[in-house]
Amino acid sequence: MSANRKRLACVECTRRKIRCDKVVPCRNCTRRGIDCSRARDDGDDQVERLQSRVQELEAALRDARAGRSTASPVQLERGPSATVSVASVDRTTEHPEREIEDAATILEFLAWGRRKNPDYGQVVARRDGLEQHSPGDITAEYDGEDRHLGPGTASALAYVQSLLPPRPQVEQLVDWHCECLLWYHGSFHSVRLREELDDFYRVSDGDLTHNQVDLRWVALLFAVLTGALACAPRATAQAWGFPEWEQTALSQRWFKAVSTCLHHGDFAACHSIHSVQAITTLTMSAHLLGFSNSLCVLLAAGARIAQSLGLHRLGPSTDDDMSPESVDREIGRRAWCQLCIQDWFSIPFCESYLISRHCANTAKPRNCRDDDMVPRSHDEPTTTSYSRFFYEVAALMPSLQDGLMSANTPYTRYEQVLEHDRRLRQLATQDLPYYLQNVPVDPSWPRHVPWARRSLAISSSHKIIMIHRKFLELSFTNPVFARTRRTCVAAARTILKEQKEAIHDGGPMLWTHQAFGVTASIILCLDLFYRNTSDPETTHHRQLVQDGLQILSHSGSNMIAQRGVHLLEALLSREQCSRPPPIGRALGGELDDRRIDLDLVGIIRNFCEQGRLRGFPRLAAGPKQVPAMDMDHGWPPVDNRIGQRSGGSGRQSVLSPSLEYLAAPYGLDGVEGLQDILSLASNYVN
Structure with a gap:
């Protein structure tokens, strides 16, 4: 008998070791007048999650009807894989009427294996190694201890492994990206990435097939490496030890490695902040390397993944909150900010957009340094300051598109153009941060200011x-x-x-x-x-x-x-x-x-x-041609x-x-x- 065969006999008949007709309630229990139930499968964690969420909804309904305070410190019981903090409960019960109205939709989404308006703190992958993500789709299972799915994954990962340079070069590329490129896109947190990189080499010694390595994080790593090598001046790449021909070849293959890792990490089903960060980081290299169409599709997928993670509903930033959860939420704001910028700047080319500002409440990321996360003045250059400014510039594009679509005459359409022209000029002159103005460069400012x-x-x-x-x-x-x-x-x-x-x-x-x-x-x-x-x-x-x-x-x-x-x-x-x-x-x-x-x-x-x-x-x-086959x-x-x-x-x-x-x-x-x-x-x- 297979060890995974589901037990159909009821609990009482199994205990008495008598024959059960395997119908609940069974004939034996009915005759004896006792409760009849079937033992649950220990591995049925999906049922655990569904029941846990139902308990949350029932508790929210009871609280709303009883008129309780939304700040109740009740800790709702969850399944074994995740817990809900007090802050999460507060956010869940902040608008009980909306929760009641959406109850049917929430339960329907759970049956699909999805979440409606999830809390980002519950689904983001944290440094403690616990994998907290969306429920995900049903995936095929394979025998053996290899956690990666699919018979072709091993060969694909072996190929990707061969593309990973030695650790010293990896760290050089990551450091240069954080210092010279991150200011432009601000998609990830440099301190967190370096900590995760140290954990990667400490736990797996750089082995991508290790069962604790998240391939979606590996995709982020390759996106960072691709951006650094593709954007580095020739002399800088030479100093790292990359000859000219290898700089181009590796950049292109590292870009493809990102897609490979995302695919074999099942990124479309198991949603993770690392997938979103990998996609937004690719914006630095995709156009240079000739992968603009691929990036267009990835960005659309990234927007849906971000919405599934709740990145569009993070709300305003609380300046005095320095908790780990607050840092996680700031990281989410950064990724969401870059998704918005990319989506809205593409409007003149596709004449449509995926992300509506009216359907999100996520504020711009905090203007802060990665090492302390302390809020700073709008005029001070930080990792996020440039993205914060261009978020406002990008936001003009959907407004212009809506105005052009609603206008009926050339005159009124041109009025919309002139109005948004005026707004952009105001942003680029009157609302410009001090460090971007025509003033002497302060020696204490980061090197990226010029x-x-x-x-x-x-x-x-x-x-x-x-x-x-x-x-x-x-x-x-x-x-x-x-x-x-x-x-x-x-x-x-x-x-x-x-x-x-x-x-x-x-x-x-x-x-x-x-x-x-x-x-x-x-x-x-x-x-x-x-x-x-x-x-x-x-x-x-x-x-x-x-x-x-x-x-x-x-x-x-x-x-x-x-x-x-x-x-x-x-x-x-x-x-x-x-x-x-x-x-x-x-x-x-x-x-x-x-x-x-x-x-x-x-x-x-x-x-x-x-x-x-x-x-x-x-x-x-490389320097010599290799046959395609x-x-x-x-x-x-x-x-x-x-x-x-x-x-x-x-x-x-x-x-x-x-x-x-x-x-x-x-x-x-x-x-x-x-x-x-x-x-x-x-x-x-x-």
């Missing part, structure tokens, strides 16, 4: 273009929308100016510099098509585009840069062909029909054909085109980047136009 200032100038300029994007085509031909043309051209010039300065600041290679540089060059190229060749600005703009091309051509394996170079070359070539001959210029002067010469369809077709002919690289190989996991290497990276060393500018054009004054249906050509180079640019 990089943050330059990134602010580039990103803010790009967002101005995104706000005006729907009216860009009309702005070249209709004087009513001339402000959009002037605004976008000024923003493009600012982006290219700051991009040239970024080469010498010794900072990380941020994907936004290249991506937004492509956008800026496209804007100036389009302006050339509609500008008189005798205009002095024509030569200046053409030179700026050439400078941008020069920078992009030296961006190594950056996929956005590679696509951008091909697209800009096609645009410049078309612009040269569309110029009237010298005799025509002497007789005519005005370009009254240059728009026809733009031929967007032809440019896009030529770009796609060139991409197929040149074969944009997917995954870089030599790799087991569907990651075949192809031709590697690696250029020289810049920014390895050089002076660090202390001057604030230019935001002067944002201080300019402001001023009605933008038709669908130029959208494809603005999206081609960056694919999914935020």
Whole structure:
């Protein structure tokens, strides 16, 4: 008999060792007039969780009807795998009417194996090693002691294990990411990550197959490593011991390792904060490495996982609360903040968004340092300060989208554009934190402050273009929308100016510099098509585009840069062909029909054909080509085109980047136009 066979005989018949008809109540117990029950399976923890949650709901209902205080210190009994703190009970009974109204839905969700509006403190994976996550889906079980599921997991993990560098290099990469990149995305807590990294090597000695290693945390580790290696200047990577070809190859394969670990960690069924952090951390490297489409899907999954964990319902931050639970909630706010930023900045490209600000109450993360978590002034630079500011910038995008969708005329739609233009300018000037303003850099500030200032100038300029994007085509031909043309051209010039300065600041290679540089060059190229060749600005703009091309051509394996170079070359070539001959210029002067010469369809077709002919690289190989069939996991290497990276060393500018054009004054249906050509180079640019 199998040891796992379910016992059907009742408890009393089993005790008396008599035959039972296995129907509750059975004939024997009915005849004797005694209670009949069947023994429960000891391993039925799902039933335990369901009964525990039912007890919670019943207790909440009793408290609501009896009019008890919501601050009752009653400790509700839970199953063996989790407990509820007093603070959790307080939050559960804070709105008893809502709890009563949602009781049916909550119970229905439990039958599905999900939770409705879970408390983040109950489901986040804590440092004590207890796995507290959502109930999860039913998964297949395999014999043996290996906790990882699926017959192919062992070989996949063996491959991922071979990608993990020695511990000293891992720690170098993690430290550099925390110091030079974390300020940009703020997705995780650096102190907590380092503690978890120490535990990883102490418990498992770096073995990914150890039964106490959470593959979703391993995904976060590889996301951190990928960001560091992909964004590091060439000289920095060389100092770590990574030759040029390996820097590109490992970055790409580490990115794929994140997906592998998430998949084999069953991240879609067993929700964890580590999965969300891994996905949001990938934003630093995905676009650089050519995985924009993959990131788009992962971010959507991350948003749903975060909502399942309750990250959208964390409420405001309590400044005087320094408990471990409070730190956990702050970590959740950071991940949620980055998800919101990524989702809302993608609106101009997909014209929809997943996260509604009206359906969440999670406040921005606390402005604090990771080592003490003490709240600090809005003007002081910390790990979270940059993300906090750009959360407000990103929040303009869903508001603009809703306004454009509700407006019925070109006039009212353009009014929405101008209103959000005004709001962004106010954020970028009046509401700017002190450390991002044009003031001398305090020596006590973190080293990333000059990089943050330059990134602010580039990103803010790009967002101005995104706000005006729907009216860009009309702005070249209709004087009513001339402000959009002037605004976008000024923003493009600012982006290219700051991009040239970024080469010498010794900072990380941020994907936004290249991506937004492509956008800026496209804007100036389009302006050339509609500008008189005798205009002095024509030569200046053409030179700026050439400078941008020069920078992009030296961006190594950056996929956005590679696509951008091909697209800009096609645009410049078309612009040269569309110029009237010298005799025509002497007789005519005005370009009254240059728009026809733009031929967007032809440019896009030529770009796609060139991409197929040149074969944009997917995954870089080593110094020698390896046949595709030599790799087991569907990651075949192809031709590697690696250029020289810049920014390895050089002076660090202390001057604030230019935001002067944002201080300019402001001023009605933008038709669908130029959208494809603005999206081609960056694919999914935020």
